[in-house]
Amino acid sequence: MSQFKSLARIYRPQTFSDLVGQDAVVKALSQGFASGSLTQAYLFSGERGVGKTTVARILAKAINCDSGPTATPCLACSSCIEIAEGRSPDVLEMDGASHTSVEDVRTIREGLRYSPLAGRARIIIIDEVHMLSTSAFNALLKTLEEPPPHVVFILATTEAHKIPDTVLSRCQHFRFRLLTLPEISGRLALIAGKEGLSLDPSVVAMVARSAEGSLRDALSLLDQILRLGGTEMTPSGVAELLGVTDQALEEALLSSLLSGDLAATLRTARTVLEAGIDPRAQVRNLSRLFRDILHSLLEEAPLDGPRYGWTPESAARIAALPRSNAFFLEQVLSVLVRGEDDLRRSPQPAITFELLLARICHLREVLPLPDLLARLLSQPEPSPRRPPPPESPEAPPAPSERPIGRRPSPPSQTTGHQGVSQSSARTESSSSEKAGPLDLRIPSDWGRALSRLPQESRALLEPAHIARFEQGTLLLDTGNSFFNNRIATNRDLLARALSEAVGSPQPLRIETPAPGAGGEGPAAKTFPAPPLVSEAAMLFGSEVIGVRPGKPQTDHRQGDQP
Numbered sequence: 001m002s003q004f005k006s007l008a009r010i011y012r013p014q015t016f017s018d019l020v021g022q023d024a025v026v027k028a029l030s031q032g033f034a035s036g037s038l039t040q041a042y043l044f045s046g047e048r049g050v051g052k053t054t055v056a057r058i059l060a061k062a063i064n065c066d067s068g069p070t071a072t073p074c075l076a077c078s079s080c081i082e083i084a085e086g087r088s089p090d091v092l093e094m095d096g097a098s099h100t101s102v103e104d105v106r107t108i109r110e111g112l113r114y115s116p117l118a119g120r121a122r123i124i125i126i127d128e129v130h131m132l133s134t135s136a137f138n139a140l141l142k143t144l145e146e147p148p149p150h151v152v153f154i155l156a157t158t159e160a161h162k163i164p165d166t167v168l169s170r171c172q173h174f175r176f177r178l179l180t181l182p183e184i185s186g187r188l189a190l191i192a193g194k195e196g197l198s199l200d201p202s203v204v205a206m207v208a209r210s211a212e213g214s215l216r217d218a219l220s221l222l223d224q225i226l227r228l229g230g231t232e233m234t235p236s237g238v239a240e241l242l243g244v245t246d247q248a249l250e251e252a253l254l255s256s257l258l259s260g261d262l263a264a265t266l267r268t269a270r271t272v273l274e275a276g277i278d279p280r281a282q283v284r285n286l287s288r289l290f291r292d293i294l295h296s297l298l299e300e301a302p303l304d305g306p307r308y309g310w311t312p313e314s315a316a317r318i319a320a321l322p323r324s325n326a327f328f329l330e331q332v333l334s335v336l337v338r339g340e341d342d343l344r345r346s347p348q349p350a351i352t353f354e355l356l357l358a359r360i361c362h363l364r365e366v367l368p369l370p371d372l373l374a375r376l377l378s379q380p381e382p383s384p385r386r387p388p389p390p391e392s393p394e395a396p397p398a399p400s401e402r403p404i405g406r407r408p409s410p411p412s413q414t415t416g417h418q419g420v421s422q423s424s425a426r427t428e429s430s431s432s433e434k435a436g437p438l439d440l441r442i443p444s445d446w447g448r449a450l451s452r453l454p455q456e457s458r459a460l461l462e463p464a465h466i467a468r469f470e471q472g473t474l475l476l477d478t479g480n481s482f483f484n485n486r487i488a489t490n491r492d493l494l495a496r497a498l499s500e501a502v503g504s505p506q507p508l509r510i511e512t513p514a515p516g517a518g519g520e521g522p523a524a525k526t527f528p529a530p531p532l533v534s535e536a537a538m539l540f541g542s543e544v545i546g547v548r549p550g551k552p553q554t555d556h557r558q559g560d561q562p
């Protein structure tokens with residue numbers, strides 16, 4: 001009975017054709033057998049539970065089968081049977097995590113001196129090989145350099161980047177991928193059928209989603225469900241068991257967050273907490289859902305397609321909600337990712353959870369910087385804040401207008417013209433007429449430069465403002481370390497694109513604030529007009545993730561002519 005033996009063991013694939021989701025690996029391995037070009041060292045890398053050890057055992061059978069070497073082992077000869085039962089004298093399986101000493105590897109080397117007892121080759125399978133100690137690795141490397149002709153190594157790891165190049169260079173490397181939702185659901189449904197169970201499709205979907213790409217995890221979740229609840233379990237009972245929200249609750253939360261409905265969000269959050277669901281698991285789940293929505297938006301692929309595996313009903317309901325743009329979804333993801341980390345350390349996870357959901361609700365009201373700039377520029381400035389006329393260059397600049405120091409040359413366009421460019425309708429037409437390089441110290445020119453960038457670069461720079469601009473070096477700050485990091489990573493590419501967009505005679509350089517620096521100098525150095533915001537942020541010891549526009553003032557002044 002399945003209660004005594006795990007489903008993963010009962011239904012462990014015995015041949016390459018039984019495998020789910022690793023077609024590329026299987027194809028390459030099978031080709032090796034067809035062409036007779038077998039190697040002596042294989043490295044299998046990939047997440048846990050995606051089939052590395054299973055493939056290692058099938059490969060061992062394929063090599064040592066009486067009718068082999070063959071990509072289709074017979075499963076009936078003594079070698080195939082012994083390997084399947086884990087008692088072949090020629091196949092040694094060890095766990096890198098518990099055999100890390102150099103003695104362990106030396107023992108292997110001693111054992112390798114002798115020819116195989118029954119099969120064609122002695123096969124050494126080392127799981128989690130990255131856990132071996134350095135000295136054990138070195139000993140292994142020596143063996144890999146000149147392996148005896150009758151030895152085959154199969155190394156498996158979840159962390160390929162920890163494998164030294166010297167070992168990598170001696171192995172044929174196969175990368176195992178995470179399984180997709182349809183692959184996992186399909187396998188679950190097949191196994192349920194073989195076990196004579198009729199599972200509700202929503203239960204299958206829930207288990208598949210919780211397994212996060214690992215078939216082994218999916219099967220052990222199914223084991224738990226069968227052991228604890230049998231086939232009687234309702235979808236909400238399963239959800240409770242898995243510690244996840246059921247679909248109705250999940251959708252309620254998603255839709256209130258997407259609509260920015262704070263009251264409804266907090267109501268659902270309370271239900272989630274009362275159901276005993278771990279807030280961190282819930283946040284992780286939300287990240288996954290919002291990521292799906294972002295990707296489907298960018299790729300223009302439907303949420304209920306095979307890529308995402310949503311049910312058509314859920315996909316339709318989400319599609320009916322207020323339209324989300326990539327900027328908003330990125331902000332949500334950023335809040336969720338940081339929120340998960342906050343939750344880990346929070347002494348009051350329930351409150352942290354609610355706060356983080358509330359922040360997402362408010363994100364609806366945050367505008368991308370160019371939109372914000374356009375709104376600000378469409379408001380006529382009160383006269384005391386206008387820039388000084390050129391005749392009095394000694395006068396100190398008003399902080400909000402001239403945040404980054406005086407201009408090096410007489411500013412012909414700023415004088416008087418600034419007032420003109422602030423009437424919204426004429427900004428665009430004057431931009432096309434304007435000759436010469438843009439001046440990034442002028443807010444409207446920054447907006448104009450952004451609009452000239454390729455879309456990818458623009459998306460990265462849009463959330464940023466110029467915190468400082470000196471000697472061709474821009475200090476850009478988004479007020480958010482996630483977005484700052486993305487700019488820093490693409491610094492050179494962005495600088496090139498921006499230099500071109502600005503028409504700058506010499507190349508610009510881009511910098512971002514050091515992590516944790518919390519902005520650059522006094523708040524008055526930043527623009528557009530955020531001193532108040534920056535001061536407030538400083539007061540609360542928080543980070544600015546966006547600025548909400550003020551509404552009513554603009555309307556009655558809109559018709560104001562210069």
Ligand SMILES: [Zn+2]
Pocket residue numbers: 064065066067073074075076077078079080081
């Ligand atoms: Zn066989």
